[in-house]
Amino acid sequence: MLDNKLDPQEAVKFADKSIQNEERFENLITKSRALERMDKKDEAAALREKAFAKGTALQIHFYGRQLQNDKRQEEAFAVYRTNAQRNPNAWVVHTGMARVYCGTGEYDKAVKEMKVAVDNAPDPQQKTYLEGLVRRLEAKEDINK
Numbered sequence: 001m002l003d004n005k006l007d008p009q010e011a012v013k014f015a016d017k018s019i020q021n022e023e024r025f026e027n028l029i030t031k032s033r034a035l036e037r038m039d040k041k042d043e044a045a046a047l048r049e050k051a052f053a054k055g056t057a058l059q060i061h062f063y064g065r066q067l068q069n070d071k072r073q074e075e076a077f078a079v080y081r082t083n084a085q086r087n088p089n090a091w092v093v094h095t096g097m098a099r100v101y102c103g104t105g106e107y108d109k110a111v112k113e114m115k116v117a118v119d120n121a122p123d124p125q126q127k128t129y130l131e132g133l134v135r136r137l138e139a140k141e142d143i144n145k
Contacts, residue, residue: 057090
């Protein structure tokens with residue numbers, strides 16, 4: 001509903017029903033997004049924190065990517081930083097921090113972070129994708145666009 005710009009109040013109702021069944025990252029972050037769209041910023045922020053406490057490093061990272069896709073770059077960077085504080089040893093955190101460093105023009109740091117992600121990514125396909133990002137960063141290409 002939110003991705004299609006439908007009624008955020010309806011999205012809150014559906015999220016609440018889901019939360020009643022099982023409170024988890026996905027339904028909490030969905031409700032947070034709906035509340036944000038309704039300009040209930042404080043409630044949204046509190047719920048987002050609750051979602052982050054339940055979320056895995058990967059879930060939090062994908063939320064940051066969603067923000068980037070919505071052209072909310074600075075918010076995404078804040079999410080990546082939060083993820084790095086909460087999950088410093090997760091491989092995906094390094095991809096997020098590479099995006100932060102790329103966004104601030106610190107390509108050497110971005111390359112270093114992305115190489116850590118490559119070394120620790122659990123899947124060969126992920127490694128291949130990340131190696132492509134390393135090459136782009138080495139060429140000082142903005143991977144956030």
